[in-house]
Amino acid sequence: MRSNHQPLVLVAGIGNPDRGDDGCGLAVVQRLRGRVPAMVRILQRSGDALALIEDWNGIPSVIVIDAVAPTSQPGRVHRLDLTDSPLPIGFAPHSSHAFGVAKTVELARSLGRIPRCLIAYLVEGERFEPGALLSSAVTTAVEDVAERVIVELSATLAAKGKTCHA
Amino acid sequence: MANRTIQVDYIARVEGESSLELSIRNGKVDAVRLSIFEPPRFFEALLRGRGFGEVLDIVARICGICPIAYQMSGMHAIENALGIEVDEPIQALRRLLYCGEWIQSHALHIVMLHAPDFLGYPDAIAMARDHGDVVQRALALKKTGNDLLRVLGGREIHPINARIGGFYRVPSRAELAPLAEALKHARDQAVETLRWTARFPFPEFVRDYEFVALRHPNEYPMNAGRIVSSAGLDIAAADYEAEFIERQVPYSTALHSVLKKRDTYLVGPMARYALNRDRLPADIRALAGEVGLEPICRNPFRSILVRGIEVVYACDEALRLIAGYEPPSRLFVPVEPRATIGYACTEAPRGILYHRYRIDADGTVLDASLVPPTAQNQDVIEEDLREVATAGLDLDEETLKARCEQSIRNHDPCISCAAHFLKLRVHRT
Numbered sequence: 001m002r003s004n005h006q007p008l009v010l011v012a013g014i015g016n017p018d019r020g021d022d023g024c025g026l027a028v029v030q031r032l033r034g035r036v037p038a039m040v041r042i043l044q045r046s047g048d049a050l051a052l053i054e055d056w057n058g059i060p061s062v063i064v065i066d067a068v069a070p071t072s073q074p075g076r077v078h079r080l081d082l083t084d085s086p087l088p089i090g091f092a093p094h095s096s097h098a099f100g101v102a103k104t105v106e107l108a109r110s111l112g113r114i115p116r117c118l119i120a121y122l123v124e125g126e127r128f129e130p131g132a133l134l135s136s137a138v139t140t141a142v143e144d145v146a147e148r149v150i151v152e153l154s155a156t157l158a159a160k161g162k163t164c165h166a
Numbered sequence: 167m168a169n170r171t172i173q174v175d176y177i178a179r180v181e182g183e184s185s186l187e188l189s190i191r192n193g194k195v196d197a198v199r200l201s202i203f204e205p206p207r208f209f210e211a212l213l214r215g216r217g218f219g220e221v222l223d224i225v226a227r228i229c230g231i232c233p234i235a236y237q238m239s240g241m242h243a244i245e246n247a248l249g250i251e252v253d254e255p256i257q258a259l260r261r262l263l264y265c266g267e268w269i270q271s272h273a274l275h276i277v278m279l280h281a282p283d284f285l286g287y288p289d290a291i292a293m294a295r296d297h298g299d300v301v302q303r304a305l306a307l308k309k310t311g312n313d314l315l316r317v318l319g320g321r322e323i324h325p326i327n328a329r330i331g332g333f334y335r336v337p338s339r340a341e342l343a344p345l346a347e348a349l350k351h352a353r354d355q356a357v358e359t360l361r362w363t364a365r366f367p368f369p370e371f372v373r374d375y376e377f378v379a380l381r382h383p384n385e386y387p388m389n390a391g392r393i394v395s396s397a398g399l400d401i402a403a404a405d406y407e408a409e410f411i412e413r414q415v416p417y418s419t420a421l422h423s424v425l426k427k428r429d430t431y432l433v434g435p436m437a438r439y440a441l442n443r444d445r446l447p448a449d450i451r452a453l454a455g456e457v458g459l460e461p462i463c464r465n466p467f468r469s470i471l472v473r474g475i476e477v478v479y480a481c482d483e484a485l486r487l488i489a490g491y492e493p494p495s496r497l498f499v500p501v502e503p504r505a506t507i508g509y510a511c512t513e514a515p516r517g518i519l520y521h522r523y524r525i526d527a528d529g530t531v532l533d534a535s536l537v538p539p540t541a542q543n544q545d546v547i548e549e550d551l552r553e554v555a556t557a558g559l560d561l562d563e564e565t566l567k568a569r570c571e572q573s574i575r576n577h578d579p580c581i582s583c584a585a586h587f588l589k590l591r592v593h594r595t
Contacts, residue, residue, distance in 0.1 A: 046323055048230065050278075054309050099278070103291060110294035111301060 007041035009156055010059045010115075011149060012052060014045045014066040014101060020132030021074070021125030024142050025065040027134060028121070031146040040153055049104040053113055061117040061156050063149055066101055067125040067138070074126030075137030077145055082118045117156070121145050186570065187417075188555050195555045198548045200574075201417040213534040218244050218503060218525050219330060225521075225536070226324045229580060231274070234267040234319065235514030236536075237328045238389055239521040244330050246403070247508020247523060248501055255494035256332045257389070258487050259318060263328070264388045264512075265484040266314025269307060269352065271515035272435075272473040272480075275578045276359060277304030280470050283572040284366035300362055303355045307477065310345075310352040314484065317341055332498025339491060346488045353481035357453065360474030364457035369569075371557070372464045373550060376428060377437035378542070380513050386445040386479060387438060387513050394441055397428060403509040406520050412537060423542040430545040433517025434577060435472040436463055450479050466550055466576035473578075503529030514539050516578050540579045547577055 013029030015022045029042050036042065043055060056062045068078070080087065086109070087102040099107065101120075108114050123145060126135040134142065189197035209228055213221060221244060225236035238260065245252065252260075277300060278290040287293040294301040312322040317337055319325025327334050378399065380391035393409075394400045401409055412421035425431050440462045443451065459471045507524040517539030524532045554573045558566045 048323065050274075050305065050308065051312065051322070053305060103289075106291045107294055107301070110291050111298050 007059050008039040008160060009061045009063065009153060010041045010043060010056050011036070011063045011153075012043045012045055012055065012065070014049065014064060016046055018131060020127040020129055021123070021135055021138040022067045022128050024067045024123045024125065024134060024138050024145075027139075027142045028065045028145045028149065031142065032149060035150060036153055037157060039157060048099065049101045050099045050107070052101070052104050053108045053111070056115050057113070060115060060160075061119075062115040063119045063121065063152065064101060065121045065123075065145060065149070067128075068122045070124045070126060072124065073137075074124050074135060075141040076124045077141050077148075078120075078122040078124075079148070080120045080122065082120050083114060083116070087120065119152070121149065186551065186574070188551065188570070190555070190559065193559060195552050195559075198552045198555070199415075199417045200544055200548050200551070210534045210536055213523075213531045216531050218523070218529045218531055219501075221523065221531065221534075222328050222330065223326065226326070228536075228538075230323050231271050231580060232267060232514050232516065232519075233324050234263055234315065234328075235512060235519050236521075237325065238264060238512040239510050239514075239519045239536075240523075241328060241330055242389065242510030242512060243403075243508045243521040243523050244525070245501075245508070246510050247506045247525060248330075248504065249506075250331055250499050250501060252332060252499050253494055253496065255492065256498070258491065259333065259336060259494070260328075261385075261388055262484055262487040262491075263314065263318040263325075265480040265487070266311045266318065268311070268388075268480040268515050269356075269477055269484075270311025270315065271578075272477045273304050273307035273311060273356075273359075275515075275575075276363060276470055276473050276477070277301060279578070280572075280575050281363065281366075283568070283575060284363075284368075284470075300359065303359055307352050307355050307359070310348045310481075313345055313348060317345060329498055331501045332494070332496070334497065336493050336497060338493060342488045342491055346485060349481050349485050349488070353478060353485070356474065356477040356481055360453070360457055360471065360478060363470050363474055364459075366470070368465060368467045370465075371467055371554070373466060373546075373553065375432040375436070375464065375546065376425070376430070377440045378425075378431045378433050378518065379437040379441045380511060380518060381441055382445065384445065386442050386483075389512050393511055393518065395425075395431065396437075396440060399425075403511040403520065406509060406511065406537075407522070407535070410520075410537070410542075412541065420544065421537075421541050422544045423537055424545060430549060431542065432546045432577075433539050433542045434469070435476055435515075435517075436466065436469050437517065438513060439463065439472045439475065446475075446479060447482065450475060450482065453478060466573070469576050469578075503527065516540060516580055517542060538580065540577075543577050543579065547574055547579065550576070 013025035015025040017023040017026050026044050029044055032042055082105055086106055123138055123141045126137055185201045187199045221240045222237045225240045226233040228236050282289055282293045315322045315325055320327035377396040380387035381394040382391035392400055392402055410423055411426050412423045415422055443461055454475050463472055505527040509522045511518045511520045520537040522535040526532055550573050551570055554569055558569050
């Protein structure tokens with residue numbers, strides 16, 4: 001049973017703020033702070049993605065925001081519904097460190113711990129060097145994703161987190 | 167026998183990036199190369215010119231799995247240089263923090279990285295479909311370890327709360343109380359996990375390692391002790407470089423550490439346990455006996471049992487430390503710089519981690535030397551592989567590849583720390 005204080009939605013930004021465009025997930029959730037209702041929990045994760053399984057425990061709707069390697073155009077935003085399908089191979093490179101987001105999502109699926117609705121916003125990055133700032137293309141995308149997430153949150157909260165909304 | 171080439175382009179479930187090349191000629195393994203191709207990370211150079219107070223924040227960035235180990239060796243080496251003795255409550259808090267890292271690092275390796283090898287699964291995701299309860303337990307265990315890091319270290323990854331001489335902030339007893347409750351559950355989960363791994367099919371395989379670990383007069387070693395070995399070595403950390411040397415190999419960006427007089431040696435849980443079993447409480451020794459762990463384990467495939475014992479111990483030790491905790495009267499010992507040099511070794515989850523720092527009169531680091539456990543175990547891993555491959559020459563390619571990868575994972579290498587992951591090539595001519 002969900003307590004009165006249990007969020008309906010978790011928005012998790014993932015990345016490393018010191019590796020250029022890898023920090024875009026964190027930048028998006030920073031822009032969301034103070035702009036979302038109390039039933040939305042905002043979270044930044046910079047390390048082991050495995051902790052996400054505990055983070056979203058009991059929360060019906062989850063939005064994950066992360067950077068991906070460029071496959072078409074830096075700054076391009078992909079919105080994927082991972083509730084019933086894995087991250088496509090092109091977005092799920094091997095991680096040399098423990099568990100990345102793609103493996104974490106599939107582990108959660110194996111354990112029956114996927115949220116009722118799991119959406120990923122993936123932003124194609126341009127540069128990932130240590131110490132780099134966000135590229136201009138990804139900076140623009142960060143604003144775009146933040147606005148899209150706010151719109152999506154309205155629809156999700158209206159449905160009390162029970163369904164995914166595009 | 168026909169000449170064969172076996173190649174594995176990506177060996178998963180280790181930390182970092184490297185490849186393995188096996189050359190088999192006329193039915194014999196004649197070359198084994200664990201090649202770490204990850205670019206050098208220059209941390210020792212990055213430390214030069216920085217103030218000694220910045221060291222802990224810099225070295226914590228070396229590894230996302232064992233940042234506490236880097237902070238511990240760093241703080242002890244600089245405190246050794248400056249002649250600082252920290253207060254007993256601070257020592258206890260540091261040991262509690264280290265318990266958190268041992269729990270989370272070992273839990274990750276035992277279940278998520280190593281166990282699939284024994285049960286024939288490609289990864290923990292596939293294993294979780296059949297052994298969901300075990301994976302859930304591991305996640306809960308790992309979370310408990312991470313919670314210790316968060317409360318004591320300030321955050322789980324690259325903690326920020328440790329400083330030379332003590333801590334920036336210490337927890338209240340009330341903050342530790344929920345951790346104690348979680349640790350009681352974690353202890354049960356650790357015992358169940360250990361008993362589960364004890365039923366694995368372990369290959370018959372024994373190696374005559376020289377074990378190297380810390381040894382303390384009355385503690386199972388974490389932060390303090392002399393460096394001892396199963397061949398009679400018994401030195402202070404200050405004498406490490408008189409006995410050990412790092413050498414370059416042409417095929418790897420990581421240095422290989424060897425004993426000057428006797429060459430390869432093993433660090434890590436097997437070495438710690440072999441040299442310090444008598445420092446474990448009687449009930450932990452009894453548990454080791456119950457799961458069939460011999461007093462000295464020389465089969466690296468059974469290292470998973472030793473890690474399991476260490477997780478149970480770390481839970482008990484953390485509970486003991488929390489039960490006796492009183493917030494220290496001062497957060498840290500004041501530190502004044504002077505021109506000097508200091509040394510320390512502490513027990514990272516994967517084995518001893520040596521640090522040396524030379525600092526000048528205003529506290530600037532002039533040079534630093536860091537020797538991670540994986541650099542020390544690389545030769546042993548290659549020797550293990552030579553014997554595993556020799557014993558498995560009749561195996562089909564895929565089975566031999568899998569056995570070689572498992573053999574590497576026996577030692578939980580943190581290749582990121584040693585420089586960084588794994589392609590395997592076997593040439594048979």
